[in-house]
Amino acid sequence: MHNDLQVTGAGEKRDSNRLQTGAVVIIAFAVVLFLLVQARFMLITLATAIILFSLTSDVITFIARQRIGPFRIPNALASLVAMVLIATALLMLASILLAQVNTVLVTTLSYTERAPSAIASLFAWMGDDSELAVLNALRSIDVQSYARTAASQASGIMQATVLVILFVGFLFAERIWFQTKLNNFVGNEAQAVRIGKIIQSIIHRVNYYLLVKTLISAITGGMVFLLAKAFGLELASSIGIITFVLNFIPNIGSIIATFLIALITHVQIGDSAVTLAIFSISAVIQFVNGSIIDPMLMGRALRLSSFGIILSLAFWGAVWGVPGMFLSVPIMVMMLVVCSYVPGLRPLAILLSREGLAETEQMLDQPLDHDLFGHERRR
Structure with a gap:
């Protein structure tokens, strides 16, 4: 009877500890999300700034490897050139x-009168009632209010740009001390070297x-x-630039760009015939470049789960918002590499990877091919 009570008490204690751990994890996640x-x-x-750095x-490194006659370009000069x-x-x-946003907004306002009728006509095949409902819904939208909001948000681009430049500049200033700080922080030279290789793997990936x-x-x-x-089309330049930018958003960016040019x-x-022709040609361009050429160039550099x-x-x-969509893949690449080399997080790395294979310790010392600058790149 006494042994049974001890076993029951130990089980209840474990359950209590698990409950407390779960509560702490949930609270920590909520605080981090906030x-x-x-x-x-x-x-x-x-x-x-970190990604650009x-x-x-x-x-x-590429600039510092260059020679001017018998002289090699100093690392400090290479850093200064890169910063400029x-x-x-x-x-x-x-x-x-900013110029393209201004052009798009001005053109959008000039199309305010005829855009609802043109868009509603796309639903004519559903009947007059559906077309009229769409037309009334579009006319109720305050386009000028959305344009002012977009203009105010676009004005923050320059402020963010200046801040990114400052961050990158300070990272350059601290660059030569990174390895020393890492060695002193870890307190173990072998472990510091391992962490350095993990960081390099993330950077190379x-x-x-980004280059591809x-x-x-x-x-x-x-x-x-x-x-x-x-x-x-009047907005040919803007459409090309918007397509370039939207293609950095995985999966949905190309879809939005295709529907945008058709609209x-x-x-x-x-x-309708011209619209269908442009939509079809644009869709073919996006499919060939995004689904055939892109994966061929990426190879094993991006071994991420499509669902992940x-x-x-969606999360970022x-x-x-929109900046989070642009940063979602680089953040996921970082999570995949980090989770692969932390034993407790390897199951998460398996879920994030495309083939269900996490990184191995041997991959840190196994150079495969070269990046676009001619440096060895790891799997």
Whole structure:
């Protein structure tokens, strides 16, 4: 009887500990989620700065390897050149985006009168009542209010750009001390080397993903621009740039871009046959570039579960909005690599990976091929 009571008491204690642990995990998740939402602007700019810094680490190494006669370019000069290039590229990109947003908003306001009728005509096959219902619903939308909101949000692009440049600059200033800080923080040289390899694996994967995605998005945007130009669309340049940007959003970005060009075509031209032709050609461009060429170039650099990408997209989109959608894949790549090398989190890495295979310790020391800068890249 006494032994039975002891066993029962031990079981109740374990259940109580599990309940407490579960409650602590739920509370911690709620607190982290609250902080992610409340500090979204700062965290988004910081995450963007870290990604840009990791990307330019390979650029700095590439520049530092170059020689001018018998002299090698100093690392400090390479860092300065990379920083200037980043700042210039970001400011130019922000200026282009602001100009295109302004163009789109002005054109949208000019189409306010005829857009509802043109869009409602797409539902004519459902009957006059359905077409009239859609027309009334569209006319009730205050387009000018949405345009003002979009303009006010777009004005924050330049502020975010300046903040990202500052963050990247300070990361460059601390770059030479990272390894020393890591060694002192861990207190174990072998463990510090292992963590350093994990960080490099994350950097190489994210860099390769961004470079390939930029290349594919630029090709897709250019082809869509030529398509819009061929059909005489007024917003051809804006459509090409928007397509380029939207293709960084996994899965749904290309779908939105395809429907967007079809909608603009129908509002401007009003011919269903032309709209269908542009929609079909744009869909083929997106499919070939996104579903055939993109996976071929990515290879094993992006071994993420498609369902996991959708979940990551939905979660970070809900937490950080549109910027969260752009950052969802790099964040997921980081989670996959980190979880692979933490024993307690390996089951999560298996769920996040495409084939159900987590990273192994041997992969940290197994160079396979080279990235776009000629550096060895790991699986």
